Amino acid sequence: MPSIKSLTMTYDALNEYGTFSEGDTITGKLTLDLLKEITVQSLFVKVKGDAEVRWTKKHGDRTQTYTAHRRYFKLKQFLISEDSKDTVVPKGIYVYKFSFNIPQGSMPSSFRGSHGRIVYKLEAALSRSWRIDRTVEKEINFVSKSYPNFHSLMLQQVGSTNKEMGLFSKGHAHMDVTVDRGAYAPGETVVIVAKINNSSSSEMTPKFSLIQDVVYRANCSTKHEGVVIHKVVDSCIKPQTQKEVRCAVKIPRGQMQTIQNCEIISVEYHLKAYLDISFAFDPEVKFPIVILPPDLVPGPQPGVAVPPYPAGATGGSSNSDFPPPAVSMGTYPASPHSGSYEYRGAQRYSAPQPAYPNNPSMYASRPNAYPAQPAHMSGGYSNPVPQLASPYGSPFSSSSSTSVLHPPPTVPTSHPPPSAPEIHPAPSSPYNVSDPAPAYNLLPSAPMMNTDFLSQSDEPPPAYSLLFPSSEKSDAQQ
Structure with missing residues (x-):
């Protein structure tokens, strides 16, 4: 006749979806139903979150296995301490309460796929001398609320x-x-x-x-x-x-x-x-x-x-x-x-x-094609x-x-025009300088010619024959 009739575990839901997120508290009960007295080494409950992947791929005649594992947290609570060594528990029904605070931080949501999974679960174990541990576990649906931007x-x-x-x-x-x-x-x-x-x-x-x-x-x-x-x-x-x-x-x-x-x-x-x-x-x-x-x-x-x-x-x-x-x-x-x-x-x-x-x-x-944004969404526009x-x-x-x-259209914002700088009189110089300051041209000027060919002059223009000798003379010289 077995000594343990049942070991069951329940936890309390926080919302209508039955989900938990970062910072939530998990509370529940562990029920132990004994048909006769037993000696217990320890009784504990733990909650943990793990991600693991595994798949195989053939490379010619050999097969390579790819695996990876990540642990996000693990919390453990003793209901019967292991320091007390052997604890005698009489026949009857015993209800143990437990509570865990899920750590803060960015952790992924629960997931199950063909080559990997992300699992969050509660586990309870009853340990006895020369006996196989009696265990029970329940998965919890963890939904991350860590979404940047x-x-x-x-x-x-x-x-x-x-x-x-x-x-x-x-x-x-x-x-x-x-x-x-x-x-x-x-x-x-x-x-x-x-x-x-x-x-x-x-x-x-x-x-x-x-x-x-x-x-x-x-x-x-x-x-x-x-x-x-x-x-x-x-x-x-x-x-x-x-x-x-x-x-x-x-x-x-x-x-x-x-x-x-x-x-x-x-x-x-x-x-x-x-x-x-x-x-x-x-x-x-x-x-x-x-x-x-x-x-x-x-x-x-x-x-x-x-x-x-x-x-x-x-x-x-x-x-x-x-x-x-x-x-x-x-x-x-x-x-x-x-x-x-x-x-x-x-x-x-x-x-x-x-x-x-x-x-x-x-x-x-x-103008004003877009309505004013609500206060809770202002950060999405002012801090792109x-x-x-x-x-x-x-x-x-x-x-x-x-x-x-x-990219998104930004909400038009109006800024006051910059004020003109104040004009202060120049401080008087201790030296009596009467020479004017040199003038600077903003644009480069055209180069000056040596001779002003448009100026009026009393001298007659040079004769045409001096500028262009006669062709007859040239032919005679030849």
Whole structure:
């Protein structure tokens, strides 16, 4: 007959999602049900967080294994101390409470993949002499809230691509793409607006894909996995046609959060907007998309103007992944009303047109086109993040296509004009100097000629014969 009927463990949830984050406190109970008296060496509970990767790769006749491990924290609490050596515990049911404070700091969210995992769990162990330890464990769902440049993730993203047709077609194609923001929670919708100018002789089909990129790292080697989460295909665009395309890509509920703070595992997302052209390289624009925990994405703020499309903030992203602008969005004709676009055969898009400081004439916009930003987002505009190279590299394999992500439009600020410097009289010199100061010419003067050929003179001009001897005399001399 066994001595231990059961050893169970429960913990208390902090929110409706059952998740824990940096700095949270985990509380729970460990229940020990004994059928008869036992002697215990120790009883403890511990919580820890670990990341590990493992995969194999063949190199000819041999197989190499790549592994890596990272530990983020480990906390241990004794319920029956091991210093007491053998402790007699009579028959009955015993309930032990425990509590742990998760350390502060940047730690990645829980994750399980085909070649690695990030696991946070509670473990309890009952040790007895000459017996196998009785253990129980429970995983906890850890969700990191460490996202740098959080305010910039709530801003609009804008990108452009242009393609010159090659052998099988003539003309060019241009596409401007706008994404309402850069971060979403699972279950939210990515709102995309694409303005396409097909000035070529080929048909093309706009397509939009949300892609997950998982990278495992170990022993100076990497292993990549790419999965298309969602794909939207729009109708075909005929040659010599302009069209505005609006589509929505929904983030699936329960989708894994973005992981960027783990050395050996990274989970990232990007939205790819491209034109499918037969017998040609497809021009495309890629936007990084960050998936946040549901309770981290802010809702609409009272008193803040709502943009034309839901769940988005006005402005452009200052995320450091965006390169500086290189392609103009001035291809499309503007309507008579400033700040709107108009296309033949398409519905008007009346969103404010961004005004960029580098080229104000091509990005004309009416004053105060953007509403004042809420106080909690002011840091995203006043402290822009330095621009870094895009993590996705060049999105084109063809040299005839160019693509660029534009930086965010900044909120116009007014500064008082600088005051004129005060004029003080020059101090009097102790010396009596009467010579005037030499004059300096700002521009170099033309060189002076030695003879003033325009001056009047009483002397007659030289005779013509002296200047040009007669040809007859020359012939006679010959």
